[in-house]
Amino acid sequence: xxxxxxxxxxxxxxxxxxxxxxxxxxxxxxxxxxxxxxxxxxxxxxxxxxxxxxxxxxxxxxxxxxxxxxxxxxxxxxxxxxxxxxxxxxxxxxxxxxxxxxxxxxxxxxxxxxxxxxxxxxxxxxxxxxxxxxxxxxxxxxxxxxxxxxxxxxxxxxxxxxxxxxxxxxxxxxxxxxxxxxxxxxxxxxxxxxxxxxxxxxxxxxxxxxxxxxxxxxxxxxxxxxxxxxxxxxxxxxxxxxxxxxxxxxxxxxxxxxxxxxxxxxxxxxxxx
Amino acid sequence: xxxxxxxxxxxxxxxxxxxxxxxxxxxxxxxxxxxxxxxxxxxxxxxxxxxxxxxxxxxxxxxxxxxxxxxxxxxxxxxxxxxxxxxxxxxxxxxxxxxxxxxxxxxxxxxxxxxxxxxxxxxxxxxxxxxxxxxxxxxxxxxxxxxxxxxxxxxxxxxxxxxxxxxxxxxxxxxxxxxxxxxxxxxxxxxxxxxxxxxxxxxxxxxxxxxxxxxxxxxxxxxxxxxxxxxxxxxxxxxxxxxxxxxxxxxxxxxxxxxxxxxxxxxxxxxxxxxxxxxxxxxxxxxxx
Numbered sequence: 001x002x003x004x005x006x007x008x009x010x011x012x013x014x015x016x017x018x019x020x021x022x023x024x025x026x027x028x029x030x031x032x033x034x035x036x037x038x039x040x041x042x043x044x045x046x047x048x049x050x051x052x053x054x055x056x057x058x059x060x061x062x063x064x065x066x067x068x069x070x071x072x073x074x075x076x077x078x079x080x081x082x083x084x085x086x087x088x089x090x091x092x093x094x095x096x097x098x099x100x101x102x103x104x105x106x107x108x109x110x111x112x113x114x115x116x117x118x119x120x121x122x123x124x125x126x127x128x129x130x131x132x133x134x135x136x137x138x139x140x141x142x143x144x145x146x147x148x149x150x151x152x153x154x155x156x157x158x159x160x161x162x163x164x165x166x167x168x169x170x171x172x173x174x175x176x177x178x179x180x181x182x183x184x185x186x187x188x189x190x191x192x193x194x195x196x197x198x199x200x201x202x203x204x205x206x207x208x209x210x211x212x213x214x215x216x217x218x219x220x221x222x223x224x225x226x227x228x229x230x231x232x233x234x235x236x237x238x239x240x241x242x243x244x245x246x247x248x249x250x251x252x253x254x255x256x257x258x259x260x261x262x263x264x265x266x267x268x269x270x271x272x273x
Numbered sequence: 274x275x276x277x278x279x280x281x282x283x284x285x286x287x288x289x290x291x292x293x294x295x296x297x298x299x300x301x302x303x304x305x306x307x308x309x310x311x312x313x314x315x316x317x318x319x320x321x322x323x324x325x326x327x328x329x330x331x332x333x334x335x336x337x338x339x340x341x342x343x344x345x346x347x348x349x350x351x352x353x354x355x356x357x358x359x360x361x362x363x364x365x366x367x368x369x370x371x372x373x374x375x376x377x378x379x380x381x382x383x384x385x386x387x388x389x390x391x392x393x394x395x396x397x398x399x400x401x402x403x404x405x406x407x408x409x410x411x412x413x414x415x416x417x418x419x420x421x422x423x424x425x426x427x428x429x430x431x432x433x434x435x436x437x438x439x440x441x442x443x444x445x446x447x448x449x450x451x452x453x454x455x456x457x458x459x460x461x462x463x464x465x466x467x468x469x470x471x472x473x474x475x476x477x478x479x480x481x482x483x484x485x486x487x488x489x490x491x492x493x494x495x496x497x498x499x500x501x502x503x504x505x506x507x508x509x510x511x512x513x514x515x516x517x518x519x520x521x522x523x524x525x526x527x528x529x530x531x532x533x534x535x536x537x538x539x540x541x542x543x544x545x546x547x548x549x550x551x552x553x554x555x556x557x558x559x560x561x562x
Contacts, residue, residue: 006367013362017377020435024380026403027392041401042409085289092285099279104286111297115496115545117518118538121307121531122300145292175281204385206499207518211526222387226503229391237395244388255383259376262383266443 031241038238054242067224078143078202086146090153091179112147138212149194156190193265200251221247308535324536336512337520345494348430353486356441364449379439390503393432419505422513429500441486448482488552495545517541
């Protein structure tokens, strides 16, 4: 009976596992085919003569190096900005006293509930007025204040004993020094989780870059891929799959190597809120 | 003295506060006032609630509302339920290689949504698609998935389930692991077999987790955008996958009707708010053990 149940469970899990990974496999396989032999039925799971010509076309004849650079600039900048600003505010909300602290924090949390689309039109018009359309700052600045990041780090910092900070204050440490030399090193697991979430969220973001970046030279990778998918290349599936591999790979690698932080972070934030 | 004392905490939060007010708090208020104007390329004048009245009679908006509700209330239970099943199977003491399975199931969650849409458009291809091939293995002929108005939304729902069930699974796994062993021991002492202890111990104790997963998934699903943008050429065929956010995007950034688009945003906000409140109420009445 136990063995029977074990077999059933494994069969379900393995079928689901294969079904979940097939799209990835098919994406990778198709990206190594040529335009001539991509259209075969039944599907060919092993390409006849695998080639990297699709990748070469994306990177040599099309502007993918530029899109890749745009994605990297935006993602790295947003991640650094969010980590820095959220840890500063998280520290203030967790460990410093000032009037309106509680009310401000609640305000941050409440606005987290408002769907991002509500602010889209006013922020777009504001950035247009400031001349920040088709500018990296138009993607970076609005992402800088992360209510989620402040919340996550504040929760984590509250667990640091006050006595430790008071001892440092008596020794004459400034608040900034305490933040940098004591609080930040103690918060590394939470900061790592926030870094991964922010990197992934920014890299994968589509709606906002689609609105802000209208010149092709400023497209991030997802926007460039969506553009490729809709235009004259809509049926060049080998190119589209190669583009998908390029967009997908950095985050998948990040996830596979950092998944401990990742899953802990999700479970943590998930259970707390 | 007190200014100096509070100036340091203020310096710590000032940068976040500035960005937060400029790009979040004030725009939320401005969006509401924008929704009371006919702001477009030609200028803006105050029109009261006319945009909202127009929305109530706009067949395309009503279509997008219907489509979004269809996507959410068919897709959300599917992805939550399959996430729950995956979590329960993975949590079984009979299973080894848990990390491998978990990694595989979670992989779609971290994958770029545009790439997912592009890849699934290829999988659904009516002539050369892998899915057509799969159905033909069982001698079943398949419809023209994304090209058929009746099948386009179910196709997107299937893709969304594939992409999101891993997220529910991870949260359910955390929920399962937080149930104290002594509850199961007590159930065993009382003579419950594993099926009954699942029904009477696991499921009730998993209720807060379930409500949380449902709320998060519902909020995300109401904001359906990239899938129809990429997979069905922005809401086709014949508007069968036009979603609220897609309609907002078209009004705001194709037709430049900023007032009307803001009104759509507020309706979306209102719908999400009501459903979240409704689901939260459900949790308050039931979590007592």
